[in-house]
């Protein structure tokens with residue numbers, strides 16, 4: 039298994055800087071996700087690790103080997119990097135059977151036929167496709183093809199597994215069960231994983247650590263709960279989960295909502311002037327009798343297991359999600375009181 | 388509502404009837420004639436024809452030539468398409484244009500060029516080699532089987548190049564990347580993944596070359612006939628030129644065989660492509676995987692340049708140069724170049740009449756054809772009437788039938804035996820162009836029409852417009868660029884058409900292709916070159932316009 043070090047990596051396409059000073063160490067056996075909106079440079083980063091894209095600057099090492107270094111002029115081609123890769127489009131070869139697909143990396147390595155067959159069968163069993171070896175890919179569903187692709191990526195026991203949005207062509211149900219399967223397999227094999235996705239719940243659920251990117255720049259690296267509870271900046275807070283951004287201001291050493299002085303918070307980070315007060319809808323407690331802020335319910339949306347409210351607090355529209363399905367407890371126009379928990383403050387721009 | 392259905396039905400029925408009458412009926416007559424003798428079904432015609440060695444030899448020559456041309460084209464084209472499409476070859480765009488451009492050179496012009504270069508007596512290349520190495524005899528003789536194969540390969544390999552590079556572009560590049568991460572080198576990836584995945588397209592491209600080479604008349608007549616290398620098409624023309632009933636009967640048997648081979652191959656190909664469809668879901672994150680050539684960069688550039696030079700630059704250069712040589716008997720030098728040779732050609736009323744004829748026939752054919760193509764494409768793409776793609780299929784059949792077969796079928800059908808007599812008029816020529824080239828226009832317009840959403844039409848109908856009005860106000864403006872492109876796709880090949888014109892022209896309807904063919908057969912190299920340059924210039928201008936209106940999506 040292998041550790042991956044990415045140091046000061048840049049990738050420029052002409053005038054566009056797709057990846058801007060990327061630094062990351064993926065520990066041996068760790069599951070790291072790269073998360074970010076479309077076009078932020080996730081794929082480009084992964085393809086540089088794989089060797090399909092040359093870094094404009096910086097160094098990438100896998101295990102003991104420097105595979106790409108702009109300074110030293112080193113560049114190891116993909117076939118010599120000892121990696122497995124799973125593509126969004128499955129990339130299962132339609133002219134080979136499932137077993138031939140999975141066995142291909144072993145064939146390249148000249149593994150003897152009997153051993154190859156044994157390992158292919160073991161791999162197919164692992165991804166629950168034990169019976170499907172003789173089929174052709176066009177006789178498989180999307181989810182099955184993606185499992186073939188996973189088996190093929192793992193069969194040669196590479197040190198590193200790269201996945202680029204492997205689940206985004208699958209339907210929602212299948213996506214959930216495949217998440218679980220990929221995690222299971224990672225636990226069993228102990229392989230190091232770099233996983234690219236734009237789906238935050240996927241990243242949160244699967245990873246040891248998450249790298250949040252935006253416009254080519256790494257915004258934060260941390261464990262899922264860290265990213266969620268203490269986002270490094272507004273972008274991360276906004277991208278991960280739902281959040282209210284409310285206009286606030288610093289008065290003395292306290293922070294207030296603009297036009298409201300019923301409650302204030304200590305200004306721990308020494309912010310100045312105009313600030314943004316951020317609070318997640320599920321971190322707000324709503325009651326009919328007293329609290330930090332007084333507001334009026336303006337809209338309600340029934341979500342089944344919860345109700346999504348909009349509450350007007352002195353002109354601030356606050357989103358509140360309340361567990362349970364009792365939509366009549368706070369009718370439109372009723373006066374309610376809100377208590378904010380886990381409040382974050384950012385500079386307003 | 389009523390008026391819409393009526394105008395639509397009328398227009399559509401008329402176009403179907405026209406197509407049946409001008410495309411299907413003549414071919415049926417041709418087939419019928421080939422198997423009828425004195426009112427009985429009788430294969431005596433075929434027996435007669437193939438019992439003669441010369442015809443049997445022509446058949447085997449055709450098959451052997453087409454096979455050689457097909458195989459060599461594919462072998463040359465696959466690496467070219469890969470280099471241009473999938474590597475960091477410098478100047479890829481320019482090379483691509485160069486490699487497809489021999490597609491727009493009329494084949495017989497190419498043949499004339501190669502005769503100038505490689506004929507054993509005064510061919511430029513032969514002369515240079517003799518002078519360089521002090522050889523007694525010319526090293527090359529173009530008037531042979533291999534000479535013919537050489538010219539056919541250079542002029543028909545673009546068919547394979549276009550088919551193969553299109554398939555390469557369409558292929559999901561992650562399929563190749565997956566092989567790379569699995570440990571395969573770039574070369575191994577090509578062998579294990581790229582090549583097998585592209586096999587159906589490679590075969591399809593090869594068959595197109597096979598059919599085109601086998602149906603070609605221009606090149607074998609100029610390169611093959613002088614050395615007595617006969618093929619099916621040249622035999623058919625020889626029989627037709629005999630002019631008597633027996634000649635025509637024999638030619639029908641040969642033409643029917645040729646038609647049968649071509650169509651059988653085409654249907655086989657379509658069936659196979661339909662069965663082995665390797666198209667896969669491709670993710671949005673796919674970008675072509677560009678292979679770095681590294682130390683192979685310079686050899687690759689040299690190789691591709693060499694091919695481009697041989698296929699396009701040298702033959703065209705030869706024609707252009709010859710057209711400016713003052714005296715063919717003197718050595719080539721700057722003092723021997725001038726515009727003089729052009730003056731007799733451009734001032735000759737006889738020559739200019741042929742140029743004018745070709746322009747007029749091309750314009751008429753393109754205009755009628757575009758109108759027809761609009762209806763045929765509309766019917767196929769925009770309606771759900773039963774049999775809606777029948778007219779489309781009829782045009783495809785016309786397009787895939789060898790020109791020589793179309794010409795012969797039109798001769799025996801429209802010489803008055805079945806009512807209509809078009810023999811020796813310009814109309815029979817125009818009909819032949821339409822039968823042969825309508826399908827290109829239909830394809831282009833159909834592709835554009837399928838992009839126009841039905842709701843746009845429905846909105847206009849709600850506003851009270853009838854169907855013809857909807858076409859005029861909504862559909863045509865939206866697809867105008869493709870309509871213009873479709874027009875040129877009929878005009879240009881019609882303008883320089885040779886085979887059908889040669890069999891169908893009358894004393895007042897000689898076209899530029901026929902004139903050029905005559906000059907070449909009278910060994911008037913000089914005037915032939917001038918005329919060739921004029922044709923090339925017009926075709927080039929047409930292509931530039933076509934490129935402009937279609938934004939580079941369509942071209943000949």
Ligand SMILES: Nc1ncnc2c1ncn2[C@@H]1O[C@H](COP(=O)(O)OP(=O)(O)OP(=O)(O)O)[C@@H](O)[C@H]1O
Nearest residue numbers: 051054056075076077078079080081082083236672
């Ligand atoms: N070959 C290229 N040439 C030019 N620009 C490129 C190239 N590859 C990527 N880019 C640009 O780099 C940026 C990052 O692209 P990348 O594919 O890494 O995004 P991504 O985060 O994977 O997005 P998505 O979620 O949509 O897949 C984009 O702005 C993209 O347009």
Ligand SMILES: [Mg+2]
Nearest residue numbers: 080081082672
């Ligand atoms: Mg991506």
